[in-house]
Amino acid sequence: xxxxxxxxxxxxxxxxxxxxxxxxxxxxxxxxxxxxxxxxxxxxxxxxxxxxxxxxxxxxxxxxxxxxxxxxxxxxxxxxxxxxxxxxxxxxxxxxxxxxxxxxxxxxxxxxxxxxxxxxxxxxxxxxxxxxxxxxxxxxxxxxxxxxxxxxxxxxxx
Numbered sequence: 001x002x003x004x005x006x007x008x009x010x011x012x013x014x015x016x017x018x019x020x021x022x023x024x025x026x027x028x029x030x031x032x033x034x035x036x037x038x039x040x041x042x043x044x045x046x047x048x049x050x051x052x053x054x055x056x057x058x059x060x061x062x063x064x065x066x067x068x069x070x071x072x073x074x075x076x077x078x079x080x081x082x083x084x085x086x087x088x089x090x091x092x093x094x095x096x097x098x099x100x101x102x103x104x105x106x107x108x109x110x111x112x113x114x115x116x117x118x119x120x121x122x123x124x125x126x127x128x129x130x131x132x133x134x135x136x137x138x139x140x141x142x143x144x145x146x147x148x149x150x151x152x153x154x155x156x157x158x
Contacts, residue, residue, distance in 0.1 A: 021046070029117055036114075043106060054099050061088050 021042045027035025065088050 025113075028113075031117075031121065040110070043110060047103060047106065050102065051099065054095055057095065058092055061092055064088060 021039065024035045024039035024042055028039050065085055068084055068088070
C-alpha cells in the first residue's frame with residue numbers, strides 16, 4: 001500500500017506524511033479498514049509533530065521570558081521588560097489557542113469525512129438494491145406472461 005510506504009519513509013520531516021495521508025484517505029473512501037487506521041495514525045503523527053514544535057517554541061519562549069525577568073531585575077528598564085513579557089505571554093496564549101483550533105478542525109474534518117463516506121456507501125447500496133429489484137420484477141412479469149401463455153395454449157382444444 002502506498003500510504004504505508006510514504007508513512008514509513010517519513011524521516012521526521014513533513015514531506016511524505018501529507019502524501020501518505022492522501023493515499024490513506026483514498027483507501028478509506030473505498031472502505032479499507034487498514035487505510036482508515038493508517039489515516040488516523042498519520043493525522044495523529046502530524047498532530048504530535050506540530051504539538052512537539054509548539055512545545056519546543058513554548059520552551060524557547062519560556063526561556064526568553066526567564067532571561068527577560070533576570071535582565072529586568074538587574075536593569076532599571078522594568079517598564080520595557082514588562083511590556084515584552086506581556087507580548088511573549090500573549091504569543092504563548094495565541095499559539096496554544098491556534099493549536100487547539102487546529103486540533104478541533106482536524107477532528108471535525110475526520111468525523112465529517114467518515115459520515116460522508118458512510119452516506120455514500122448507503123446510497124450506492126440502495127441504488128444497487130433498487131436495480132436488482134427492478135430486474136427481478138421484470139423477470140417475474142415475463143415468467144407470469146409465459147405462464148398465462150402456457151395456460152391459454154393448454155386450455156385450447158386441439
